[in-house]
Amino acid sequence: MTDVIETTTPTPASRDRGGPAQPMLIVENIKKYFPIRAGLLNRKVAEVKAVDDISFYVLKGETLGIVGESGCGKSTLARLLMYLIEKDEGHLVLDGDPVGEKAGVPLDGLRRSLQMVFQDSYSSLNPRLPIESSIAYGPKVQGASAKSAKEQARALLEKVGLKADRFGQRYPHELSGGQKQRVNIARALALDPRLLILDEAVSALDKSVEAQVLNLLGDLKEQLNLTYIFISHDLHVVKYISDRVLVMYLGQVVEIGPVDKIYEDPKHPYTQALLACRLSMDPDERVDAAPLAGDPPNPVNPPSGCRFHTRCPHAEDVCMSKMPALGDALRSDPSEHLAACHMVHAGSGHSKAPNPEVTTLPLWQGEMR
Amino acid sequence: MWMYALRRLILTIPILLGVTVICFALVQLAPGDPVQSLVRPDATPEQIQSLRAFYGLDQPLVIQYLLWLWRVLGGNFGMSISTNLPVATEVLRAFQNTIVIALISVVIAFIVSMILGVIAATRPGSIVDRLVTAIAVFGISVPTFWLAVVLVIFFAVELGWLPATGMGGGSDTFNYLDWNDFKFAIMPIIALALPPLAIMTRTTRSSLSEILNQDFIQTLRAKGLSEFSIIVHAVRNIMPSAVAMLGLQLGYLIGGSVLVETVFTWPGTGFLLNKAILTRDLPLLQGTILVLATAFVLINLVVDLAQSLVDPRIKRS
């Protein structure tokens, strides 16, 4: 699961438009700022920079993990991709076609390719509908007859491991957490998507149940030839399930690369600290000091320059004045490992930056598009 | 904090404007020619014509509204058709009479509801609790004007202890501290007090039992505090919202006293409303409603501000 996934079972020609080399989704310069209003006339006094100029791509058939702590903007990002919130800037390209623009994929087409599995909470399923109806709603909305929608729903329930006869007419409050998540997955699959965004999909589950759901997700991905974007704050789970990982901090991408490289050789101090926070089961390896000090700063007034500099053990003057670039995430190879840190980029002015002649990281490696 | 107060004040202005729009619209609602609603039945055609010009009735509605608003802000509420006195003076005099009994009623209701609420909350499920709940249900279900009639039947007709109606010697010389005058006010006060009593008892009881079930009360008990002190603690906790409710109920009483005052012919704003309706005296009706609604809005404003002062949880950005 470390290298770029080669082509899996080819999807029917009608759905796969761009071919195997075309990324399933390209996200370009997405921005979302939330205004804060205060004062007498409710004027906008500040902005929460929830998602600040993010770009990345997702290959067909891979699982891209997105990690970050609370408040880093990952859930906002998920909702932006699903067009549940309006973005301020940026575009999406779905399988080679731009989304939402005049000659591209209309919003409706996006819905049929891109679906989301929500975190299991009391509010992820309509408490007043039997789960069959919740799942059948999507197909019905897209034009299926009530009967065929219900059949589809029942088939999907079986596919996720719940007997349709026994569970179809149950209400959400009569299901366990793991069962509800299966329903959430079934609902997302009801529209036959090609890409699933999983927003903290297993975070609320007990560990044993979590494992079962992860297994299910893996099986479904193979059978249905899906692509996943897996958002989580749980580093272990992300490592288990992802091919590539993207690390977010305060609305920005700070590191991206194949899962093994990220976990074995994290380049950004934030990623390093996050990984160091994972407690070991070995009692001999105790941790005395917390690897990451303090709370994440306020996304309303992010620190100048590198947003992490206030908590970074390697911070220097250049970190306070200049924002480090990630690198060209859109044009780089999927096997590349990029980090937005001055220590990584040659000639940045940081004392630990490599010399300009001796670059270990190839920055450009051919075109992806 | 002052920002909050200022902001709240400024937000009240559009509401008050809306109130004036509605009051203005009331006259327009009345069937028939608006002028007929504003003049005496025996007015001469010349008087009608001059009034028509004065009110600007041949001008577009918005202009009429602005003219009317301008006059109102200057204190001119027009002339009452039935008494031919300025509406403003009549309303002002009546308002004093209403506000006194409303205040007394609400304070009595507050005290009694506190006592009943504490008793009920500290003995949940007991007979006392059920009795208190029954009183509360009765209080919100009973039509106050009927209760007023029953009080009259009982105390005035059957027992003859209290006078049935009126204000005794008249509102100018009324002395609340003199029994001969005050006895006229007793029944109106009782009749007015029952619905707020019922509502506040219910609210007190439910907020108190909510508080008493919370963890920090257990902590206090574990520390050895006596039951009495614990109750005092809990009561102090709900005081802000209880006082807010008091203010609100005062507002309701002032605005809604029409029925009780009619039964007792107590010359307050409610009675004035009734008179205005009976005599189709629209300027009086309009003026009274305007004053009462404004009073209600202002009382609400004061309650809000007082609450924000006292309750630390309310955001004061």
Next chain:
Amino acid sequence: MTDIPAGSLHIDKAQAAPASKVRGYWGSVWNRLRYDYVTLSCMALIAVIVLLAVFAPWIAPMDPDKSSMANRLRPIGYKKFLLGTDEQGRDMLSRLLWGGRNSLLMGIVPVIFATTIGGAFGVVAGYYGGKVNMVIMRTMDVFFAFPSVLLAVAIAGSLGGGIFNQMLTLTVVLIPPICRVAETATSQVRSLDFVDAARASGASTISILFSHVLINVLSPVLVYSSTLVSISIILAAGLSFLGLGVAPPTADWGLMLSTLRQSIYVQPLIAALPGVAILITSIAFNLVSDGLRQAMDVKA
């Protein structure tokens, strides 16, 4: 089973069969109501009152409008006048029965209209948020600036009396509180994930409102509306008391209370009767709505 590997099969066995019959929301509401004797008896009482009112034309022993100067203010139980006569010699029992029709009408119809209209406004305001919400709710706020009695008297006083005006007045007075409750409930539901999921499946707003939002908003709104029935009855009686309701000689509890006022020195009991009728009806509706609220409040 399909091609799901053994690891997942493991759960299937562990999933127990449902212990009790799968019950929907209304089923569990009924289950709770079943044991609430107070509420149940009040519901029966209301049913009786409604039946009496509906069948009044057939049950009433006499013509409610037939006056008889000779038989004015006869006491309870006098000859065939089971509940005595009023100040114009009309049979009280018949008038009370007929008056019930008016009162119940005034209690229920305005509430139904106000729920529909106020509910619609509230749902729209709650779902769309933003400027739409502001416009609707600020307008409602202006109406909230009047205590209900005052607003009712103001509108009815200007419009004049009569059944139609009375109903219109009550509807207008009841719309703002219902709108507020509907708006709160809708904006709460709006923020829940399953609404986002519905949006993500490409559904139109109407479809989402009807399939997902309304069923969740309906119960708090209906419970609240049921509490308004008794308020509407009392307000209507109050308006009639002031002469702003039906015109005499139609039987109406509030109007009867007003006209009987002068008779309190002669026949106090009879003068109090219409109010007793209002009280009983009002208490019954209040207790039922309380019971409903308790039964429907808990998440099944």
